[in-house]
Amino acid sequence: PFVPQTHSLQDLRQQAAVAAKVFIQRDYTNGTLCQFQTKFPSELETRIDKQQFEETVRTLNNLYAEAEKLGSQSYIEGCLACLTAYTIFLCMETHYEKVLKKIAKYIQEQNDKVYAPRGLLLTDPIERGLRVIEITIFEDRSLTQ
Amino acid sequence: MKNCDYQQIDPKVVPTYASPSHIGTRGPRRVRRKWEVFPGKNRFYCGGRIMMAQQSGVLPLTLGLILVTTGLFFIFDCPFLVKHLSSCVPVIGAVLFVFVFITLLQTSFSDPGILPRATLEEAANVERQIDSSGNSSYRPPPRTKEVLINQQMVKLKYCFTCKMFRPPRTSHCSLCDNCVERFDHHCPWVGNCVGKRNYRFFYTFIVSLSFLTSFIFGCVSTHLAMSTTQQKHSFSYPHASFLWFRVMFELVICFFSVWSILGLSGFHTYLVASNMTTNEDIKGSWSGKSGDVATNPFSHRNVFVNCCSVLCAPLPPSLIDRRGILPVEEESAQMCHADIQLPANKNQRNMVGAPAHHPLCLKPHSKLKAELAAAASACLSVVKVWLSG
Secondary structure, eight states: OOOOOOOOOOTTTTTEEEEEEEEEEBOOOTTOOOOOOOOOGGTTTTTTHHHHHHHHHHHHHHHHHTTOOOOOHHHHHHHHHTTTTTTHHHSSSSSHHHHHHHHHHHHHHHHHIIGGGGGGEEEGGGGGGEEEEEEEEEEEEHHHH | OOOOOOOOOOTTTTTOOGGGGGTTSSSSOOOGGGGGGGGSEEEGGGGEEEEESSSOTTHHHHHHHHHHHHHHHHIHHHHHHHHTTOTHHHHHHHHHHHHHHHHHHHHHSSSSOOEOOOHHHHHHHHHHHHHTTTSSSSSOOEEEEEETTEEEEEEEETTTTEEEOOOOEEEHHHHHHHEEEEHHHHHEETTTTEETHHHHHHHHHHHHHHHHHHHHHHHHHHHHHHHHHTTTTTGSTTTHHHHHHHHHHHHHHHHHHHHHHHHHHHHHHHHHHOOHHHHHHHHHSSSSSSSSOOOOOTTOSHHHHHHHHHHHHHOOOOOSSSSSBHHHHHHHHHHHHHHHSSOOOGGGGOSSOOOOOOOOOHHHHHHHHHHHHHHHHHHHHHHHHHHHO
Protein backbone atom coordinates (compact mmCIF):
# COMPACT_ATOMS: atom_id res chain seq x y z
CA PRO A 1 0.00 0.00 0.00
CA PHE A 2 1.18 3.48 -0.84
CA VAL A 3 2.12 5.47 2.25
CA PRO A 4 2.19 9.23 1.69
CA GLN A 5 5.40 10.76 2.93
CA THR A 6 4.28 13.76 4.93
CA HIS A 7 7.47 14.53 6.81
CA SER A 8 10.23 16.75 5.56
CA LEU A 9 12.76 13.95 5.00
CA GLN A 10 12.94 13.47 1.27
CA ASP A 11 16.36 11.88 1.16
CA LEU A 12 15.66 8.29 0.13
CA ARG A 13 19.24 7.32 0.73
CA GLN A 14 18.53 7.60 4.45
CA GLN A 15 18.28 4.11 5.76
CA ALA A 16 16.54 4.94 8.99
CA ALA A 17 13.94 7.63 8.52
CA VAL A 18 11.96 8.96 11.42
CA ALA A 19 8.23 8.60 10.91
CA ALA A 20 6.92 9.92 14.20
CA LYS A 21 7.76 10.53 17.82
CA VAL A 22 5.57 9.61 20.72
CA PHE A 23 5.96 11.24 24.10
CA ILE A 24 5.03 9.41 27.30
CA GLN A 25 4.25 12.10 29.83
CA ARG A 26 4.84 12.20 33.53
CA ASP A 27 2.30 10.89 36.00
CA TYR A 28 1.88 13.23 38.97
CA THR A 29 -0.83 11.39 40.89
CA ASN A 30 1.61 10.50 43.66
CA GLY A 31 3.33 13.85 43.87
CA THR A 32 6.53 15.09 42.30
CA LEU A 33 8.20 11.66 42.22
CA CYS A 34 9.44 10.76 38.77
CA GLN A 35 6.82 8.38 37.38
CA PHE A 36 5.58 7.98 33.84
CA GLN A 37 2.10 7.24 32.58
CA THR A 38 1.52 3.64 31.64
CA LYS A 39 -1.27 4.49 29.20
CA PHE A 40 -0.56 2.76 25.90
CA PRO A 41 -0.32 5.33 23.06
CA SER A 42 -2.36 4.54 19.98
CA GLU A 43 0.53 5.16 17.58
CA LEU A 44 2.35 2.12 18.90
CA GLU A 45 -0.59 -0.25 18.55
CA THR A 46 0.69 -1.70 15.30
CA ARG A 47 4.25 -2.06 16.46
CA ILE A 48 4.40 -3.51 19.93
CA ASP A 49 2.35 -5.41 22.52
CA LYS A 50 0.57 -3.43 25.17
CA GLN A 51 1.93 -5.74 27.89
CA GLN A 52 5.51 -5.34 26.72
CA PHE A 53 5.23 -1.58 26.68
CA GLU A 54 3.55 -1.42 30.08
CA GLU A 55 6.21 -3.68 31.56
CA THR A 56 8.95 -1.39 30.28
CA VAL A 57 7.32 1.72 31.72
CA ARG A 58 6.53 -0.01 35.01
CA THR A 59 10.14 -1.17 35.40
CA LEU A 60 11.34 2.35 34.68
CA ASN A 61 8.92 3.73 37.26
CA ASN A 62 10.21 1.26 39.84
CA LEU A 63 13.79 2.22 39.09
CA TYR A 64 13.05 5.93 39.48
CA ALA A 65 11.20 5.23 42.72
CA GLU A 66 14.29 3.39 43.93
CA ALA A 67 16.44 6.40 43.03
CA GLU A 68 14.31 8.78 45.07
CA LYS A 69 13.50 6.39 47.88
CA LEU A 70 13.57 7.76 51.41
CA GLY A 71 15.07 4.99 53.43
CA SER A 72 17.61 4.56 56.17
CA GLN A 73 20.43 4.57 53.63
CA SER A 74 19.43 7.94 52.21
CA TYR A 75 19.05 9.41 55.69
CA ILE A 76 22.53 8.27 56.65
CA GLU A 77 23.94 9.61 53.42
CA GLY A 78 22.13 12.90 53.94
CA CYS A 79 23.35 13.34 57.51
CA LEU A 80 26.90 12.43 56.58
CA ALA A 81 26.80 14.85 53.70
CA CYS A 82 25.52 17.61 55.99
CA LEU A 83 28.33 17.00 58.48
CA THR A 84 30.92 17.41 55.75
CA ALA A 85 29.21 20.59 54.50
CA TYR A 86 28.11 18.61 51.42
CA THR A 87 31.63 18.42 50.07
CA ILE A 88 31.30 14.66 49.60
CA PHE A 89 29.00 15.35 46.65
CA LEU A 90 32.02 16.65 44.77
CA CYS A 91 33.95 13.41 45.22
CA MET A 92 31.35 10.69 45.46
CA GLU A 93 28.72 9.48 43.09
CA THR A 94 25.32 10.03 44.64
CA HIS A 95 22.75 7.27 45.06
CA TYR A 96 20.57 8.87 42.39
CA GLU A 97 23.41 8.88 39.85
CA LYS A 98 24.09 5.20 40.52
CA VAL A 99 20.46 4.34 39.78
CA LEU A 100 20.52 6.53 36.66
CA LYS A 101 23.33 4.36 35.34
CA LYS A 102 21.18 1.31 35.99
CA ILE A 103 18.32 2.95 34.13
CA ALA A 104 20.55 3.77 31.17
CA LYS A 105 21.66 0.14 31.00
CA TYR A 106 18.09 -1.08 31.20
CA ILE A 107 16.96 1.22 28.40
CA GLN A 108 19.84 0.13 26.21
CA GLU A 109 18.97 -3.51 26.88
CA GLN A 110 15.31 -2.91 26.07
CA ASN A 111 16.24 -1.10 22.89
CA ASP A 112 18.51 -3.96 21.83
CA LYS A 113 16.13 -6.76 22.61
CA VAL A 114 12.62 -5.40 22.21
CA TYR A 115 12.33 -2.01 20.56
CA ALA A 116 14.96 -1.81 17.84
CA PRO A 117 13.81 -5.08 16.22
CA ARG A 118 10.38 -3.47 15.91
CA GLY A 119 11.66 -0.23 14.45
CA LEU A 120 11.32 1.80 17.65
CA LEU A 121 13.85 3.61 19.79
CA LEU A 122 13.52 4.67 23.40
CA THR A 123 15.27 7.84 24.47
CA ASP A 124 16.49 7.97 28.05
CA PRO A 125 14.25 10.47 29.91
CA ILE A 126 17.31 12.12 31.47
CA GLU A 127 18.11 13.55 28.04
CA ARG A 128 14.71 15.24 28.04
CA GLY A 129 14.97 16.62 31.56
CA LEU A 130 13.00 13.71 33.06
CA ARG A 131 9.86 15.16 31.46
CA VAL A 132 8.97 12.54 28.87
CA ILE A 133 9.96 9.15 27.53
CA GLU A 134 10.47 9.86 23.85
CA ILE A 135 9.80 6.91 21.56
CA THR A 136 10.98 7.39 17.99
CA ILE A 137 9.03 5.41 15.43
CA PHE A 138 11.06 4.59 12.38
CA GLU A 139 9.50 4.34 8.98
CA ASP A 140 8.48 0.86 7.97
CA ARG A 141 10.40 0.71 4.68
CA SER A 142 9.56 -2.94 4.11
CA LEU A 143 6.07 -1.84 3.15
CA THR A 144 7.13 0.71 0.53
CA GLN A 145 9.58 -1.62 -1.22
CA MET B 1 -0.44 -7.22 6.18
CA LYS B 2 -0.18 -4.66 8.96
CA ASN B 3 -1.69 -1.29 8.21
CA CYS B 4 0.70 1.32 9.50
CA ASP B 5 -1.04 4.55 10.50
CA TYR B 6 1.48 7.32 10.58
CA GLN B 7 0.92 10.48 12.53
CA GLN B 8 0.81 13.54 10.34
CA ILE B 9 3.58 15.89 11.31
CA ASP B 10 3.72 19.51 10.28
CA PRO B 11 6.79 19.59 8.03
CA LYS B 12 7.64 23.10 9.20
CA VAL B 13 7.94 21.91 12.78
CA VAL B 14 10.16 18.86 12.65
CA PRO B 15 13.75 19.73 11.80
CA THR B 16 15.66 17.65 9.27
CA TYR B 17 16.84 14.62 11.19
CA ALA B 18 20.25 13.51 10.03
CA SER B 19 21.29 10.00 10.96
CA PRO B 20 23.74 10.09 13.84
CA SER B 21 26.17 7.96 11.87
CA HIS B 22 26.94 11.11 9.92
CA ILE B 23 28.39 12.80 13.02
CA GLY B 24 32.08 13.19 12.54
CA THR B 25 32.00 13.25 8.74
CA ARG B 26 31.68 17.02 8.70
CA GLY B 27 35.34 17.61 9.37
CA PRO B 28 37.17 18.86 12.45
CA ARG B 29 35.11 21.22 14.62
CA ARG B 30 35.86 22.73 17.99
CA VAL B 31 34.13 20.65 20.64
CA ARG B 32 31.24 22.69 21.96
CA ARG B 33 29.52 22.00 25.21
CA LYS B 34 25.88 22.48 26.04
CA TRP B 35 26.47 25.34 28.46
CA GLU B 36 27.65 27.50 25.58
CA VAL B 37 24.20 27.40 23.97
CA PHE B 38 22.20 27.44 27.17
CA PRO B 39 19.08 29.55 26.55
CA GLY B 40 18.62 30.89 30.06
CA LYS B 41 20.22 33.99 31.53
CA ASN B 42 22.97 32.29 33.46
CA ARG B 43 26.69 32.78 33.57
CA PHE B 44 29.05 29.83 33.43
CA TYR B 45 32.61 29.60 34.64
CA CYS B 46 35.30 26.96 34.82
CA GLY B 47 34.18 25.24 31.65
CA GLY B 48 30.52 25.06 32.73
CA ARG B 49 31.19 23.56 36.13
CA ILE B 50 30.20 26.69 38.01
CA MET B 51 26.97 28.54 37.23
CA MET B 52 25.37 31.67 38.57
CA ALA B 53 22.55 34.03 37.79
CA GLN B 54 23.15 36.81 35.33
CA GLN B 55 23.37 39.48 38.00
CA SER B 56 25.48 38.46 40.94
CA GLY B 57 23.23 40.56 43.13
CA VAL B 58 24.79 41.35 46.44
CA LEU B 59 26.86 38.18 46.66
CA PRO B 60 30.12 40.21 46.88
CA LEU B 61 28.57 42.14 49.77
CA THR B 62 27.54 38.93 51.53
CA LEU B 63 31.03 37.47 51.10
CA GLY B 64 32.63 40.73 52.17
CA LEU B 65 30.57 41.07 55.32
CA ILE B 66 31.19 37.48 56.36
CA LEU B 67 34.93 37.64 55.65
CA VAL B 68 35.49 41.03 57.28
CA THR B 69 33.50 40.27 60.42
CA THR B 70 35.05 36.85 60.87
CA GLY B 71 38.49 38.23 60.11
CA LEU B 72 38.18 40.96 62.72
CA PHE B 73 36.93 38.35 65.18
CA PHE B 74 39.92 36.09 64.63
CA ILE B 75 42.48 38.87 64.66
CA PHE B 76 41.32 40.84 67.67
CA ASP B 77 38.94 38.86 69.83
CA CYS B 78 40.39 35.38 69.64
CA PRO B 79 43.78 36.11 71.22
CA PHE B 80 42.09 37.76 74.17
CA LEU B 81 39.49 35.05 74.62
CA VAL B 82 41.99 32.22 74.22
CA LYS B 83 44.00 33.79 77.04
CA HIS B 84 41.09 34.54 79.32
CA LEU B 85 38.37 32.10 78.43
CA SER B 86 39.10 28.94 76.51
CA SER B 87 41.19 27.80 73.57
CA CYS B 88 38.28 26.17 71.80
CA VAL B 89 36.81 29.56 70.91
CA PRO B 90 38.76 29.93 67.64
CA VAL B 91 38.18 26.24 66.85
CA ILE B 92 34.40 26.62 67.05
CA GLY B 93 34.63 29.85 65.10
CA ALA B 94 36.74 28.23 62.40
CA VAL B 95 34.40 25.25 62.02
CA LEU B 96 31.36 27.51 61.74
CA PHE B 97 33.12 29.81 59.29
CA VAL B 98 34.16 26.90 57.05
CA PHE B 99 30.58 25.58 57.05
CA VAL B 100 29.18 28.99 56.18
CA PHE B 101 31.69 29.65 53.42
CA ILE B 102 31.42 26.27 51.73
CA THR B 103 27.62 26.13 51.81
CA LEU B 104 27.40 29.70 50.52
CA LEU B 105 29.57 28.84 47.54
CA GLN B 106 27.60 25.68 46.91
CA THR B 107 24.31 27.56 46.99
CA SER B 108 25.62 30.21 44.63
CA PHE B 109 27.43 28.04 42.16
CA SER B 110 25.25 24.96 41.75
CA ASP B 111 22.32 24.27 39.52
CA PRO B 112 19.15 24.98 41.55
CA GLY B 113 17.12 22.44 39.60
CA ILE B 114 16.67 24.08 36.23
CA LEU B 115 14.42 22.26 33.79
CA PRO B 116 15.77 22.18 30.27
CA ARG B 117 13.43 23.69 27.71
CA ALA B 118 11.28 21.42 25.61
CA THR B 119 12.69 20.21 22.31
CA LEU B 120 10.94 21.31 19.13
CA GLU B 121 9.18 17.98 18.72
CA GLU B 122 7.94 17.98 22.30
CA ALA B 123 6.67 21.54 21.98
CA ALA B 124 4.87 20.68 18.74
CA ASN B 125 3.33 17.65 20.42
CA VAL B 126 2.06 19.70 23.35
CA GLU B 127 0.71 22.42 21.04
CA ARG B 128 -1.19 19.82 19.07
CA GLN B 129 -2.70 18.41 22.23
CA ILE B 130 -3.80 21.84 23.43
CA ASP B 131 -5.38 22.68 20.08
CA SER B 132 -7.18 19.37 19.86
CA SER B 133 -8.72 19.62 23.30
CA GLY B 134 -11.52 21.45 21.56
CA ASN B 135 -12.08 24.87 23.00
CA SER B 136 -14.32 26.79 20.66
CA SER B 137 -14.59 30.01 22.64
CA TYR B 138 -13.54 33.24 20.97
CA ARG B 139 -10.75 33.81 23.50
CA PRO B 140 -7.53 31.79 23.30
CA PRO B 141 -7.90 28.83 25.68
CA PRO B 142 -6.15 29.23 29.05
CA ARG B 143 -3.10 27.12 29.03
CA THR B 144 -3.53 25.24 32.27
CA LYS B 145 -3.96 21.58 33.00
CA GLU B 146 -5.52 20.10 36.10
CA VAL B 147 -4.03 16.99 37.60
CA LEU B 148 -4.98 14.98 40.61
CA ILE B 149 -2.15 14.78 43.11
CA ASN B 150 -2.75 12.76 46.26
CA GLN B 151 -6.51 13.22 45.83
CA GLN B 152 -6.22 16.96 45.41
CA MET B 153 -6.68 18.97 42.21
CA VAL B 154 -3.60 21.00 41.33
CA LYS B 155 -3.34 23.32 38.35
CA LEU B 156 -0.31 23.06 36.11
CA LYS B 157 0.49 26.12 34.07
CA TYR B 158 1.95 26.21 30.60
CA CYS B 159 5.25 28.03 30.35
CA PHE B 160 5.46 30.06 27.15
CA THR B 161 9.20 30.48 27.36
CA CYS B 162 10.09 26.87 27.99
CA LYS B 163 7.19 25.53 25.91
CA MET B 164 5.96 22.90 28.32
CA PHE B 165 3.50 22.37 31.11
CA ARG B 166 5.36 23.08 34.30
CA PRO B 167 5.56 20.14 36.71
CA PRO B 168 3.96 20.78 40.10
CA ARG B 169 5.93 23.12 42.38
CA THR B 170 7.95 24.39 39.44
CA SER B 171 8.07 28.10 38.76
CA HIS B 172 9.67 30.23 36.09
CA CYS B 173 12.24 32.68 37.41
CA SER B 174 12.11 35.85 35.33
CA LEU B 175 15.56 36.96 36.47
CA CYS B 176 17.24 33.78 35.30
CA ASP B 177 14.69 33.02 32.55
CA ASN B 178 14.51 29.36 33.59
CA CYS B 179 11.90 27.06 34.99
CA VAL B 180 13.22 25.82 38.33
CA GLU B 181 11.91 22.71 40.07
CA ARG B 182 10.53 23.19 43.56
CA PHE B 183 11.23 26.88 43.17
CA ASP B 184 11.69 28.57 46.52
CA HIS B 185 12.85 32.10 45.66
CA HIS B 186 15.56 33.97 43.82
CA CYS B 187 18.03 35.06 46.47
CA PRO B 188 20.06 38.19 45.61
CA TRP B 189 22.29 37.61 48.64
CA VAL B 190 23.64 34.42 47.11
CA GLY B 191 23.17 35.53 43.51
CA ASN B 192 21.23 32.45 42.41
CA CYS B 193 17.79 30.84 42.53
CA VAL B 194 17.04 28.51 45.42
CA GLY B 195 15.31 25.38 44.18
CA LYS B 196 15.15 21.64 44.59
CA ARG B 197 18.85 20.92 44.19
CA ASN B 198 20.40 23.63 46.27
CA TYR B 199 17.76 24.16 48.98
CA ARG B 200 19.64 21.99 51.47
CA PHE B 201 22.83 23.99 50.85
CA PHE B 202 20.88 27.22 51.36
CA TYR B 203 19.26 25.96 54.55
CA THR B 204 22.59 24.78 55.99
CA PHE B 205 24.08 28.13 55.02
CA ILE B 206 21.52 30.24 56.87
CA VAL B 207 21.47 27.96 59.92
CA SER B 208 25.25 27.90 60.22
CA LEU B 209 25.38 31.63 59.53
CA SER B 210 22.95 32.29 62.37
CA PHE B 211 25.14 30.16 64.65
CA LEU B 212 28.24 32.01 63.46
CA THR B 213 26.79 35.48 63.95
CA SER B 214 25.37 34.58 67.37
CA PHE B 215 28.73 33.09 68.33
CA ILE B 216 30.68 36.15 67.20
CA PHE B 217 28.14 38.43 68.86
CA GLY B 218 28.50 36.51 72.10
CA CYS B 219 32.29 36.48 71.91
CA VAL B 220 32.58 40.18 71.16
CA SER B 221 30.19 41.04 73.99
CA THR B 222 32.17 38.78 76.33
CA HIS B 223 35.41 40.39 75.21
CA LEU B 224 33.98 43.83 75.80
CA ALA B 225 32.58 42.90 79.20
CA MET B 226 35.76 41.16 80.32
CA SER B 227 38.09 43.87 79.13
CA THR B 228 36.14 46.68 80.80
CA THR B 229 35.95 44.82 84.13
CA GLN B 230 39.51 43.53 84.10
CA GLN B 231 41.39 46.45 82.69
CA LYS B 232 39.70 49.62 83.70
CA HIS B 233 42.32 51.74 82.00
CA SER B 234 42.32 49.83 78.73
CA PHE B 235 40.56 52.62 76.91
CA SER B 236 43.27 55.11 77.57
CA TYR B 237 45.52 53.24 75.09
CA PRO B 238 46.30 55.11 71.86
CA HIS B 239 44.28 52.65 69.80
CA ALA B 240 41.25 52.87 72.09
CA SER B 241 39.17 54.66 69.47
CA PHE B 242 40.00 51.96 66.93
CA LEU B 243 38.99 49.35 69.50
CA TRP B 244 35.68 51.04 70.04
CA PHE B 245 35.10 51.42 66.33
CA ARG B 246 35.88 47.78 65.68
CA VAL B 247 33.78 46.56 68.57
CA MET B 248 30.84 48.68 67.53
CA PHE B 249 31.17 47.55 63.90
CA GLU B 250 31.13 43.89 64.89
CA LEU B 251 28.31 44.36 67.37
CA VAL B 252 26.12 46.28 64.95
CA ILE B 253 26.66 43.83 62.10
CA CYS B 254 26.10 40.86 64.34
CA PHE B 255 23.08 42.33 66.06
CA PHE B 256 21.23 42.98 62.81
CA SER B 257 22.44 39.73 61.29
CA VAL B 258 21.43 37.71 64.30
CA TRP B 259 17.87 38.97 64.26
CA SER B 260 17.38 38.83 60.50
CA ILE B 261 19.25 35.58 59.88
CA LEU B 262 17.76 33.89 62.92
CA GLY B 263 14.34 34.97 61.78
CA LEU B 264 15.00 33.66 58.28
CA SER B 265 16.29 30.35 59.67
CA GLY B 266 13.20 30.02 61.81
CA PHE B 267 10.96 30.73 58.83
CA HIS B 268 12.74 28.18 56.65
CA THR B 269 12.65 25.60 59.45
CA TYR B 270 8.87 26.03 59.47
CA LEU B 271 8.82 25.63 55.67
CA VAL B 272 10.96 22.50 55.83
CA ALA B 273 8.81 20.98 58.57
CA SER B 274 5.65 21.53 56.55
CA ASN B 275 7.29 20.72 53.17
CA MET B 276 6.40 24.07 51.61
CA THR B 277 8.34 26.53 49.53
CA THR B 278 8.60 30.29 50.05
CA ASN B 279 6.85 30.73 46.72
CA GLU B 280 3.87 28.62 47.82
CA ASP B 281 3.73 30.32 51.20
CA ILE B 282 3.69 33.80 49.67
CA LYS B 283 1.09 32.88 47.08
CA GLY B 284 -0.99 31.03 49.65
CA SER B 285 -1.29 28.00 47.41
CA TRP B 286 -2.29 25.68 50.20
CA SER B 287 -4.07 28.03 52.55
CA GLY B 288 -7.49 27.22 51.20
CA LYS B 289 -9.89 29.40 49.32
CA SER B 290 -13.67 29.95 49.34
CA GLY B 291 -14.40 27.55 52.15
CA ASP B 292 -12.30 24.73 50.73
CA VAL B 293 -9.93 23.22 53.24
CA ALA B 294 -6.94 22.91 50.95
CA THR B 295 -3.89 21.25 52.40
CA ASN B 296 -0.45 20.72 51.04
CA PRO B 297 -0.65 17.56 48.92
CA PHE B 298 3.13 17.12 49.09
CA SER B 299 3.40 17.09 52.86
CA HIS B 300 3.97 13.71 54.47
CA ARG B 301 1.91 14.80 57.52
CA ASN B 302 4.86 14.10 59.76
CA VAL B 303 7.39 16.76 60.72
CA PHE B 304 10.31 14.35 60.87
CA VAL B 305 9.52 12.76 57.50
CA ASN B 306 9.06 16.19 55.93
CA CYS B 307 12.45 17.36 57.21
CA CYS B 308 14.14 14.20 55.99
CA SER B 309 12.52 14.34 52.58
CA VAL B 310 13.61 17.94 52.05
CA LEU B 311 17.10 17.79 53.55
CA CYS B 312 18.18 14.16 53.45
CA ALA B 313 16.63 12.88 50.24
CA PRO B 314 19.04 11.70 47.53
CA LEU B 315 20.41 14.69 45.67
CA PRO B 316 18.71 14.83 42.27
CA PRO B 317 20.99 15.10 39.24
CA SER B 318 21.41 18.26 37.24
CA LEU B 319 19.06 17.99 34.27
CA ILE B 320 20.74 20.55 32.08
CA ASP B 321 23.97 18.56 31.59
CA ARG B 322 26.03 21.66 31.03
CA ARG B 323 29.28 19.81 30.44
CA GLY B 324 27.78 17.50 27.82
CA ILE B 325 29.19 17.72 24.32
CA LEU B 326 26.81 19.28 21.85
CA PRO B 327 25.94 16.93 18.95
CA VAL B 328 26.26 18.62 15.57
CA GLU B 329 22.62 18.49 14.44
CA GLU B 330 21.36 19.41 17.88
CA GLU B 331 23.60 22.47 17.72
CA SER B 332 21.98 23.69 14.54
CA ALA B 333 18.55 22.92 15.96
CA GLN B 334 19.41 24.83 19.10
CA MET B 335 20.55 27.76 17.03
CA CYS B 336 17.19 27.78 15.21
CA HIS B 337 15.36 27.39 18.50
CA ALA B 338 17.29 30.27 20.00
CA ASP B 339 16.52 32.46 17.01
CA ILE B 340 12.83 31.72 17.23
CA GLN B 341 12.91 32.68 20.90
CA LEU B 342 14.19 35.99 22.17
CA PRO B 343 17.85 36.52 21.22
CA ALA B 344 19.92 34.28 23.42
CA ASN B 345 22.48 35.95 25.59
CA LYS B 346 25.35 34.20 23.92
CA ASN B 347 27.35 37.44 23.86
CA GLN B 348 27.27 37.54 27.61
CA ARG B 349 28.88 34.19 28.14
CA ASN B 350 31.99 34.59 30.22
CA MET B 351 34.50 31.92 29.40
CA VAL B 352 36.66 32.63 32.39
CA GLY B 353 39.48 30.37 33.33
CA ALA B 354 41.18 27.70 31.33
CA PRO B 355 39.21 24.48 31.64
CA ALA B 356 42.07 22.59 33.20
CA HIS B 357 41.10 19.15 34.32
CA HIS B 358 40.08 19.61 37.92
CA PRO B 359 39.85 16.29 39.73
CA LEU B 360 37.11 17.45 42.03
CA CYS B 361 35.01 18.67 39.10
CA LEU B 362 34.61 15.19 37.63
CA LYS B 363 30.99 14.35 37.13
CA PRO B 364 30.04 10.77 36.26
CA HIS B 365 27.18 12.17 34.17
CA SER B 366 29.49 13.08 31.27
CA LYS B 367 30.68 9.47 31.17
CA LEU B 368 27.03 8.43 31.16
CA LYS B 369 26.43 10.64 28.12
CA ALA B 370 29.29 9.02 26.21
CA GLU B 371 27.90 5.59 27.03
CA LEU B 372 24.41 6.63 25.96
CA ALA B 373 25.67 8.01 22.65
CA ALA B 374 27.45 4.74 21.94
CA ALA B 375 24.36 2.77 22.89
CA ALA B 376 22.13 4.89 20.64
CA SER B 377 24.36 4.37 17.62
CA ALA B 378 24.47 0.63 18.35
CA CYS B 379 20.68 0.50 18.43
CA LEU B 380 20.38 2.39 15.18
CA SER B 381 22.62 -0.16 13.51
CA VAL B 382 20.24 -2.87 14.76
CA VAL B 383 17.34 -0.93 13.26
CA LYS B 384 19.14 -0.76 9.92
CA VAL B 385 19.68 -4.51 10.02
CA TRP B 386 15.96 -4.96 10.71
CA LEU B 387 15.01 -2.72 7.82
CA SER B 388 17.32 -4.37 5.34
CA GLY B 389 16.29 -7.84 6.44
